[in-house]
């Protein structure tokens with residue numbers, strides 16, 4: 001214990017904290033290029049990205065919420081609500097149905113946000129209530145799987161823009177928007193400040209409650225959009241199982257991306273990388289015929305590693 | 317103290333680097349049993365860092381520590397504490413959500429049968445211990461509901477209760493009243509008699525001369541001087557700290573509040589900048605009336621728990637009120653909303669900079685710009701150019717010492733964090749500024765600058781409400797003083813009546829009556 005200095009170790013940790021996700025994604029890609037047959041096929045790439053896009057969209061909202069020291073467990077249920085609403089209103093056309101679904105997400109977000117910001121309920125409790133309640137509502141609205149043939153909606157799920165699936169384009173654009181929101185706008189700075197020290201933010205005159213409410217609304221709308229996109233791809237509305245456990249994937253993406261659960265810091269691009277890493281990981285293990293349980297164990301190891309790296313930075 | 321005794325704790329050529337700064341550069345210091353050793357220096361000189369090296373918070377990059385004659389390296393602060401080094405850190409670090417009693421007794425709670433904590437006994441014992449320090453409070457309350465001063469006393473009581481050979485105090489008096497300071501000093505003298513070595517860090521020079529035997533002056537991470545304190549002239553000490561010539565200090569002077577005290581002005585027709593009427597909150601405030609006219613500095617006097625900080629918080633809407641209203645320039649303010657208060661031009665520099673002031677992980681830059689963001693952005697998008705400009709102005713003006721504006725504010729020294737907070741408030745150009753302990757932890761040079769700045773702003777028409785546990789600062793800075801006691805205004809002093817004696821008398825007089 002008497003050794004004088006150990007900065008190399010610390011520097012590695014600091015580096016891992018900043019760029020660990022990028023490095024891990026890089027290593028995994030390299031591994032696949034070398035050892036996985038057909039990995040470089042365009043079709044395979046597309047599948048991976050299309051699968052991960054809804055998770056990415058949900059994770060963006062989750063990162064914002066976690067940045068305020070909160071958590072949003074209701075995202076999966078909001079996705080199912082969006083699926084139900086889309087199915088119900090598809091008669092008016094794809095776009096009106098989409099808008100209604102997003103509005104549904106906004107209402108759910110407002111409910112959660114109001115509970116957290118104005119009533120003072122703990123985020124985990126408030127959104128847990130919504131997790132249960134909103135999926136119940138979605139199941140009441142649309143009790144069984146409903147298939148549909150609306151061409152616009154189907155196109156949303158399967159069309160491509162110069163070779164890139166629309167879903168992927170949307171996720172990419174939203175990522176850039178979110179990065180801009182967090183880095184360049186007053187709102188983004190306020191979110192981070194509130195997560196860093198709420199009492200100080202209040203005394204500095206930040207509209208703390210309004211910002212918190214808005215954060216949950218954004219998360220709700222993003223989840224609803226993810227729900228619509230996933231539904232469009234399925235070509236069927238399935239409120240019973242759509243989005244189940246996606247909150248866990250989203251939280252994992254955020255944590256693996258290096259955003260601390262203690263709030264005060266939001267890493268948007270790294271969150272996306274976190275989602276990609278988990279996706280790539282399970283794809284790799286499946287391609288190499290490892291059983292599902294192995295995937296879960298490896299994922300657990302990665303989560304622990306990420307949490308270890310983002311642990312409050314030691315001062316020594 | 318016996319000069320011949322071997323040092324109990326000794327630092328030899330200690331170095332400590334942080335990214336971008338050398339915090340300690342070959343610092344040596346020997347601490348003798350039974351001495352009170354003053355450790356002084358400008359903000360960011362390395363005092364707290366040296367202490368954290370002593371207590372195992374930081375690991376030095378070079379040099380060695382000798383404790384009880386053998387080389388030591390404490391792995392954690394707990395190791396240091398177990399070995400007999402007890403510390404009161406600059407930023408009170410107790411557990412805010414736990415009760416006062418729990419904080420005080422943490423780790424040595426009285427236990428009953430089956431090892432369960434005997435809460436009744438714990439509360440009784442905690443009450444008794446605190447009463448010994450002149451603190452009477454409900455020990456069941458969470459610590460964070462108490463003022464900084466009381467929290468500091470709890471930290472002190474806790475540190476001393478641990479059987480220690482070395483007690484280190486990093487700015488223990490920054491939130492204490494003269495009366496509590498006296499209590500602290502008697503505790504220190506007793507420690508000294510017991511042969512315990514005390515390290516004492518403070519920016520209040522009077523205190524140093526009162527209790528310390530020897531002094532070590534740090535400047536930019538190096539030892540600038542070590543020796544007996546009594547024979548060191550005060551100005552010489554300041555010169556050593558600032559690294560200036562003695563003559564320069566003598567003539568250039570340390571401008572403090574320099575303005576002549578304004579006599580109660582002709583106020584016919586004019587409106588107060590802010591008028592608070594009947595501020596009431598159960599058990600804390602009992603109908604406090606305060607008015608501040610533009611260009612006036614109003615001081616709030618009183619003991620700990622008299623309701624001074626609460627009055628300030630009530631005015632900006634940070635403390636829910638049961639009754640009362642606040643009128644700013646003739647317009648009533650929406651109650652309970654700091655946002656509304658700040659928009660109307662009223663802002664508060666809070667006393668607890670760690671819990672209510674800094675956003676620790678954000679950079680110096682972001683912390684300064686925080687409150688002014690709306691005016692530093694267009695259509696919700698922040699303008700980096702505008703922020704850089706303001707940040708640059710204030711970092712220079714207040715001489716904020718940081719590796720760069722992008723350094724996280726938690727890495728700054730305590731005094732520099734305080735300057736960052738001042739900058740945050742000055743950046744929004746308020747009309748009324750409520751300052752709760754504005755110079756807490758700020759070094760002599762910067763203190764004078766801050767006071768001069770307050771003066772200058774008052775000349776320009778800013779109304780200031782000044783709360784300070786430093787009576788001298790209050791007397792020199794304020795045009796008028798309201799004395800609070802138990803949540804009530806019990807006296808008002810203005811003009812030539814503003815003196816330390818009269819304030820003390822005003823507090824005491826009423827005290828005698830109600831203690832009656």
Ligand SMILES: Nc1ncnc2c1ncn2[C@@H]1O[C@H](COP(=O)(O)OP(=O)(O)OP(=O)(O)O)[C@@H](O)[C@H]1O
Pocket residue numbers: 315334335337338339357358359360361362363364365366406717718719726727728729730731732757759
């Ligand atoms: N954890 C840290 N990371 C980076 N720099 C640090 C850290 N802690 C301290 N420093 C730097 O080391 C220098 C010395 O800081 P220190 O806190 O020891 O000053 P100080 O003498 O206690 O000042 P003050 O009177 O303001 O409390 C400062 O420049 C500070 O910014």
Ligand SMILES: [Mg+2]
Pocket residue numbers: 363364365406486729730731
């Ligand atoms: Mg310090």
